[in-house]
Each structure stands twice: as C-alpha cells, then as structure tokens.
Amino acid sequence: MMIKHSLAIHLLIIASCLLVAGSSLANQSFSSLEERMTGREFRETGLYKLSDEELAALNRWIRQRSLAEGETGATVIDPDTASTTPQDARGLRESSSAREPIRSRIVGTFDGWRGDTEFELENGMVWRQAEVGTFAIRAVENPEVQIRPGMFGAWRLRVEGYNSQVRVERIR
Template sequence: MLALAALLPLAGASFAQQKIEQQMSYEQFKAAGLDRLSPEQLANLNDWLDGKLKVETAKAAETAKQSGGDEDRRGLFLATSREPVDGTITGNFTGFGKGRSFTLDNGQVWQQIDDVSLTGVKDANPKVKITPSVIGSAWYLSIEGFNARAKVQRVK
C-alpha cells in the first residue's frame, strides 16, 4: 500500500474521480499490489480516493478564490482552471526532448520536464492539446497526429 502514497498529492479538479484501475496501466496496478485486492477492497479504495479528491478540490477552490486567480493562469502555480489548453505551436516542432520549450499562439510557454523523446519530426505550426493529469498537478502536451505525449510545466 506504500505505492498509494504517491497518489495523495491531489490538486483541484472539476471532474469525477476515475477508478484507480482505469488510471494505471496493468503493469503499474500489479506493481502496486492492487491486483491482490478483493473487489470489495478495490471499491473501498476507489471510494476513499474519490473522497480525497473532493476534499482537495474544495481546498484548491478556496485557495484560488482567496488568491483571485484568473482563467489564463492554467498550468501555473495556484491556477484556478484545469481546463485543457488547445492551441498551435508557433514555428517548427522538431520533436520532444527534456528541457525543450514550446511557445503557443496564445503566448503561453510550456517546457518539457520528462524524458519522453520523439525524434525525426519537423512539423510547422502543429496543433497541440495540453491536458491536466487526473491526479496531481501534472500537465501533458500532445501533438495532433502523434501518439506520444510529454509531461510539461508552464513557464510563461
């Protein structure tokens, strides 16, 4: 159950909690030992996670309300909105690589923070979608027409 500790740092979200078995790959689910839970234990775990999400959502909403956050701060610290960002990269997209920055047509700048790589690509002004993770505060950038996605953080 120690692996569940990684699931606790929840950020505000405006959607229902997916079941844990839908959020993890089978390999992750098995590595965490969750495959050994009875259906009743798994249902109890999902109920508990859903309750944690609701509590953390309420806390995040109150913090955002107090800080007077605005919608255009998506992906930034204490942002109020967890709505996906749809846009276009300005200039050429040459693939993913840790540390690369991606400037969108709306002025936002996102930097890749994981090791996902996508090489041999050159695409001018591709459409992108940046979506928040279900649990936690991570954001993921995907490029239209490619299956890979990179973990990113907003820097501007």
C-alpha cells in the same frame, strides 16, 4: 508507534527543506504540498499515508512558519508588462482556473522533444518538458497541440496527429 514517529520526523525534514527553498517561493502565494509536489514526489515522501486531517495540519504548519519568517506571498507586478485584460492562468501553480484542456499551436518549426524542450504556443503560453524522454519527428510548421490536465496537478502535451505525449509544466 515507531513508524508514526519516524514518519513525523521525515515529514518535518521535508517541511524544513521546503522552507529553506522558500527564496523562490517567497514571491508566490502559499500553495499546499499537494500543489507543490508531483504525484511521484508525494508518494516517495510518504505523504500519501497521512490522513486528510494530518495533511491539512502539516500544510497549516508550513503556511504559518512561512508567514512567521516574512514570506508575504506578495508579488511585484511590472507596469510595463502588466496587461489590462485577464490572462489565462491555466497550468500555473498559483492558478485557481479550471483545469480545462488547452488547444493551440506551437509557434514555428517543431521536430519533437529532447528532455528540456520549451514549447511556445500561439496563445502566449510557454510550457517546458517536465520528464525525461525524447520524441523525434520530421519537422512540421506550427502544429496543433492539446495540453490536458492529468493527476496530481500534472499536464500532458500531445501533438495533433501523433500518439506520443509528454508531461509538461507551464513557465509563462
């Protein structure tokens, strides 16, 4: 009983922290805790111990609290940058697109990643390195890359011809 009570308090603290961080989430549609957290964060916070019903109840509580505090989830679209053609939303948190692998090329010279590297692709997507680590190679021009979906909403980038890969998150 004490463990469940402690876990409930811990979860309420986490939920409160997520609500405080709502300023950045206010312009996004609601996403569940599973979508907001990495797999590691999900395990470290103990949320994996919850049943499906308990997790759904916690997500419902956060959604209701967010709406009560005025988070509409509406986003403002700049008409100057809006496109009339559908955009590829794979990798974006609010995306409901299929999690299919992405093949493209890095724009320009590529010589590896260094901990905070951004990857601009020919297809217009921009991805950022989401884990610590470095990988250095001799500079190559416009290498082909594949970005594959992983567990817990993660994506992994691999440069064609090399075995190393890095976890990435889409920023545009």
